[in-house]
Amino acid sequence: MSTEIIEAPQTAVSAPAPAGSPMAMAIAALQSGMSPEQISAMMDLQDRYNATQAKKAYDEAFAAFKAESVRIIKGRDVKDGPLKGKSYAELHDVVNAVTPALSKHGLSSSWKLTKDEKDWMEVTCYLRHVGGHEESVSMGGPPDAGGAKNAIQARASTKTYLERYTLKAITGLSEQNDDTDGRPAFDQDIVDDWVAAAESAATLEELDQTWKDGLKELGKTDSLQVYERFKAAVSTAKKRLETNK
Structure with a gap:
């Protein structure tokens, strides 16, 4: 006579939610008799608290990063032409300067091409x-078609330019002589003319064309300050025209 042992099937047991997790808090709230509406309000409050704490931690880390006194080295030397002997910072110069200090304080940077027309x-x-x-x-701009670039080179040039200046802008860093950055000085009257053209635009279509044409011209300055001034003038004019429609 043989004896057969039959094992009873085991019921899977879910692991309990980690203490302090949203699920654990919701379960505890339900068990205490709170209504779903009260639980939702409590979770919203917790989300706002977490966001505030995350912003506080970010601000503290950013302040510590700024205290590092990061210095951007101009690694590109101009070999010929009227700017021979001068130097300017390329994208990798900026990245190499900021990344170690950012990482040290739990910060990291990245880019995304958010418009590609x-x-x-x-x-x-x-x-x-x-x-x-x-x-x-x-930051945006038209493809850089100057210097006999082909279509791919023109787009790559603009993308690199925008990456360089957005990184410098968000970290609040600059290099010496940042207004020219290895390029010749630009006539301030030209900047004033484009700002005035934006301010006097009579229609949104005219303003849009002024924005596009102005960027092609003012992009030659390679200056974040010039870009921001022109952008501010266009934004103000756009609000005025939209209000008066």
């Missing part, structure tokens, strides 16, 4: 902290 490109630079908070800066 035939005549317009926009790059957004993100600065994130390990605590969860992130901030971003966006």
Whole structure:
């Protein structure tokens, strides 16, 4: 006579939610008799608290990063032409300067091509902290068709330019003589003329064309200050025209 042992099937047991997790908090709230509406309000409050703490941690990390006194080295020397002997910082110079200090304080940067049209490109630079908070800066411009570039080179040139300046903008860093950055000085009257053209635009269509044409011309300055001034003038004019429609 044989004896057969039959094992009873085991019922899978779910692991309990980690203490302090949203699920654990919701379960505890339900067990205490709170209504779903009260639980939802409590979770919203917790989310706002977490966001505030993440922003606080980001601000502290960013302040510590700024205290590092990061110096951007101009690694590109001009070999010929009227600027022979001068130097300027390329994208990798900026990245190499900021990345170690950012990482030291739990910060990291990245880019995304947020607009990729035939005549317009926009790059957004993100600065994130390990605590969860992130901030971003966006900048756009037309493909750089100067210097006999082909279509791919023109787009790559603009993308690199936008990456360089958005990273410098979001980290609040600059290099010496940043207004020219290895390029010849630009006539301030030309900048004033484009700002005036934006301010006097009579229609949104005219303003849009002024924005596109102005960027092609003012992009030659390779100056973030010039770009921001022109952008501010266009933004103000756009609000005026939209209000008066």
